[in-house]
Amino acid sequence: SAVISQKPSRDICQRGTSLTIQCQVDSQVTMMFWYRQQPGQSLTLIATANQGSEATYESGFVIDKFPISRPNLTFSTLTVSNMSPEDSSIYLCSVGPYRDEQFFGPGTRLTVL
């Protein structure tokens, strides 16, 4: 199993600014994923972050808007750049699979004013 922590747990930001979300895992993992969960919507995969390589972004998400770092096997960051109210969402990191399971962090609740 894996225990995942995220920082910050929540934040309120002004439009046009950027926020960096941190994801820390208690064990070394190869693959980390970043998801977004907008109000009333399903979780949507933003990108897959593998250590030592560029993140792979899903359709509709670009590196300039959501740059990701993966400096080692236990840590990753997601930056939400030049924020607008439409970026208000919960952002979750996850790792896996471990015997078919994916483990999720508690999420970062972002509100953009």
Add this chain to the structure above:
Amino acid sequence: SQKIEQNSEALNIQEGKTATLTCNYTNYSPAYLQWYRQDPGRGPVFLLLIRENEKEKRKERLKVTFDTTLKQSLFHITASQPADSATYLCALGGSGYALNFGKGTSLLVTP
């Protein structure tokens, strides 16, 4: 385009009854399907996985069925308890590790 649909309305049931949640999908041939539980302010927690060649899987009070012809999965919680109240998400997986999630169904179990 791929679509995953779960009961949009909240499901309210009485303690002790069986809760049945539905997950339907279109334009998709998943290799496996997962069910997660999500409590307010928390990330999803994995419950069960069922593969395309499996019809049914059980874990304690939970049972999942998977019908690839109907493109449907049913998730059952027997002898439901108020502590089972949460949002339940189905997620479909393919050859990679990324998951496609439904919007979830809110379950409320009342004493």
